[in-house]
Amino acid sequence: MSARTGLWGILTEPLIRQNPVTLQILGICSALAVTTSVATALTMSGALTAVVVLSAGVISLIRRHIPDSIRLIVQIVIVASLVIVIDQLLQAYLFEISQRLSVFVSLITTNCLVLGRTESYSRHNPPLRAMVDALGNGLGYSLVLTVIGAIRELFGAGSLLGWQVFATVDQGGWYTPLNLMLLAPSAFFLLGGLVWAIRSILPDQAEALDYLRPDDPENAA
């Protein structure tokens, strides 16, 4: 990404082309854990986007005065404090959902996505650009979480955002819920499928092989 990209470019680039989850495979721990329903995925996305934008703003403001030797600790302290504040706000105003997200809100602190953005972008860019970049990355993360959450809730429970789309057998309908969708491994499969689909459409995202098989006849020459 060149430094001269406009703000709109900074915002939209991480949505698909530079998506932090599917391209850089950052922050997938929470992407697996909180995507059993759209509501938890949306709350988690909102919380993460707020944290990443605010921490980018704060760190960018003091970027000229962070000593290099303690820069990671300073960034983590700022991120962790913002996470605690957001967690407390959720517990106060969105109690139901905060119960379902349990520890995963606190784990935003260790989400590589946040530290990745502050370390690689906010430390070198002015606040506005840093915050727009963080917002773009937060939205990119949210997009992936919402898509996976929607697929898992739809096929795992036959509903979307709590609205029953398919009537399940329990309720006298026809749909037998696919319980695998509610378990963590299914998020791996879906995420893998999503990465594959995106890289098929945008082949430039595919990574070169790290190693070539020595006994492959095509490489022998």
Next chain:
Amino acid sequence: MVDLNPLTAWRRFLALPNESRPKTLGMAFIVSAVCALMVSGATVMLRPIQAANRAVEQQARLEALISGIPGMTEVLSQAGGTVSTVVIDLNRGAAATGVQPETLSAALEDSGNWTGLTPAQDLAGLGQRPNYAQVYFLRDAGGDLSLVLLPISGAGYNGLIDAILALRADTNTIAGLAITNQSETPGLGARIEEAAWLDQFRSKTVADASGTIRFAVARGQAGSEYEVDGITGATRTSNAITRMMRFWLGPDGYGPLLQAIRRGEF
């Protein structure tokens, strides 16, 4: 000449090279101080709202627990079926004198109202136990005790587990269990909150004829009237439930109260 103007001192501080020791220490201190202020401010200001949320949730779970026990809604809907809230003095096993439900939380802020537990006594891993606890009695139309609801707690795998145990009037038959607060591993230990697992507690027996508490969460399938199935992959959480049940039903928990109920004092 020493310049005491704070603004110029601040400018000089900012102008220091980033790698110098005073700047490093200063930045570390300022960042920590600002963050600490922000975190404690948010915690203190939001605590009343969070406490209210928890109280509402506890009440909802209590109602769900009562309505989930067969026959209980009928007892309540009968004319005269009542729930009463009583603060119990755990040492004496009788209603506390001088502590009301409204004044209980204030009383428990006084460390004199807590009893330390020796490691041998401390099955539930609590360290200390309050001397007063708020329990609920359900009576049928005739005024006879039909259900006792006892709040219990114990150390789980990741943190404290709080629950409400419902006992029949014989104090030896479990009528139900509701988990009110837990932070166990999602998908493993946190399954103690699932209705399917909690339903097994119904009609289990606490102690055998000699009065020894036999209740346990089994390893694997339950094998007797005293056991419920264990949770696969959550042995520590299962054991924590066994230990907290045994502690609170035993002599250091509600034991004296249960004896008093058996003597017909309530």
